[in-house]
Amino acid sequence: VRKRDNIVGMEGSIISHPRTWKASGHLDNFNVNDYLVVCTKCKKSSKIDRPNLGKIKCDSCEGEYDWQNAKMIEQMFKTSIGALNPMEAYLRGETAQGMFLDFKLIQQTSRMQLPFGIAQLGRCFRNEIAPRDFLFRSREFHIGEFEFFIHPDEKKCDLLNDEHLNTKFMFLDEETQKSGSDKLKEVSMKELLQKKKLEEWHAYWLAEQIKWFYSIGLSKIKIREHTKDELSHYSSATFDIDYLFPFGSLEMAGNASRGQYDLTQHEKESKEDMSIFDEKTKTKIIPRVIEPTFGMERVFLAVLTKAYSYDKDRDNIVLRIPAKLSPIKAAVFPIIKNEEYERIAQKIVDNLREDYNIVYDRSGSIGRRYARNDEIGTPMCITVDEKTPEDxxxxxxxxxxxxxxxxxxxxxxxxxKKIINGENLLKLGKVVDTRVK
Known part of the structure; x- marks a missing residue:
């Protein structure tokens, strides 16, 4: 977001008026998509998506579910506001609606012109009946979302270039899924455009997401096209971005074409004009929307599982997180407990902390300190030694x-800074041979 001129960030409220979720369609659609069913054999309760009602067996014992008594699950968390006459409210199920509600105000105050986007990272809530699968079925989680607003008649994306078009990835299309197969095939974004699976702006943002995942080392991804019967009420085309975790392939991000649905619905419910004046066409319009979404905990878990390794030579864990993602950029040590060495090391820490998250460690052997930082993913360790006071x-x-x-x-x-940006450390100084690795 910070590197783009056409996107602004915001932080919206977590508690929302029911009319927000009535307008968005969540109360009528989101709350009727999942059902609670009980296995007739082992009595286990499970959540089943609407498309799977009556089609699957218990995942624990292969028993039959009691489909006749399936109970609809209300996925939105209710709360109340006020003390004397409490008013019903909801915890947000996604960050998107806050961006749609504030869209016009943000456009006016930031003086943005189409196409432009609003981005938000925040905590969301869903009423999971049986939280499980670690981070994949939880009641609260963080979502990172973009809402990118485009003129409804603009089909050409000037930002789409050969790099985007030639981006390759493993793909599972709707036709393959409907045939009962899950066979993947490698395709390019250009091929999806040619097959009319998506339009140019959608292709641009999906390619941007894929490129970003590749840049942080997550290459084991696949793109799955949503079938028509599983599309959300607001979407005309949606793609899941799944990652091959050690325990299986699971969704960690997505991208949807929301069209004009949300802004039109909020205009209808609120009676407020949600249109903006477009300088290019000199007309008032309601933009359409492309929405890239990231499940932040899931992405972080993917980074951790990719980075985790056990080094037999060192006999310790090494967390090989890319330097630009590592929360701690460097550790600083005095090689031994010595007043002069410690004073120099502390001065280095104080200077570097102006720009980076740095840790200072003076306890234990130098080898033990290296190992501790290997385990938490610190990309580099800076050591003050006997030569430091001299030169x-x-x-x-x-x-x-x-x-x-x-x-x-x-x-x-x-x-x-150069190491964080990916330059080879060995080319940035004089290589030295040390006893402790």
């Missing part, structure tokens, strides 16, 4: 290779 230089150890270079203290900030 104002320190060593930087690379987490993944254990190779070390020596650089001047005054150059540390610049070197760290």
């Amino acid at each position: 104002e230089s320190v060593t930087i150890r690379d987490r993944d290779s254990t190779e070390q270079i020596r650089v001047k203290i005054k150059d540390l900030n610049d070197v760290i």
Whole structure:
């Protein structure tokens, strides 16, 4: 978001008026899509999606479900506002509606012109009857969403380039799913456009998501097209982005074409004009919307499972998180407990903390300190040693290779920035041979 001129961020309210969710269609659609059923054999309660009613058996014992007594689940969390005459309200089930409600105000105050987007990352709530599967069935979670607004008549995407068109990925289309198969095939975004699976703006944002996942090392992804009977009430085309976790392929992100549905519905319910003046066409219009969505905990879990490894040579865990994603960018150590070394190390920490999240550690052997930081994914360790007082230089150890270079203290900030941006550490200073790796 920060790197784009055509997107602004916001933070909306968690508690919403019922009319918000009536207008969005969630009360009429979201709350009738899932049902509680009980197995006649083992008596286990399960949540079943509407398309699967009457079609599947108990996942625990293969018994038959009591379909006749299936009970609709209200997925929206209810709460109340006020003390004397409490008013019914809901906890948000998605962040999107806050962006639609504030769309016109944000467009006016930010002076954005179409096409532009609004982004939000926040906590959402769903009334799961049986939270399970770790992060995949939980009652509260974080979603990162973009709502990208486009002129309804604009079909051409000027941002779509050859890199987007040539982006390749594994794909499961609607036709294959309806045939009863789950066979994947590698396709390019250009092929999906040619088959009219999506339009150009949708292709652009889906390709941007795929490229971003590839850039953080998550290459084991597949794109699954939603079949017509599972599309959400607001969507004309939706794609799941699934990741191959060690325990199976599961959804971690998605992308939907919401059209003009949300803004039109809020205009109808509120009687407020949701149209904006388009400078290009000199007309008032209600934009259509493309929505890339990220399940933040799921993405984080994918990064962790990809990064986790056990190094036999070191005999410890190494969390190989890309440096740009690591919460701690560097650790600083004095090689031994020495007042002068500790003073220099602390000064380095104080200077670097202006720009990065840095940890300072002076307890235990240097090897033990390296191992501790390997386990939490710290990409580099900076050591103040016997040469530091002489020439104002320190060593930087690379987490993944254990190779070390020596650089001047005054150059540390610049070197760290280059390492975070993906440059090879060994090319940024003099390579040194050390006893402890």
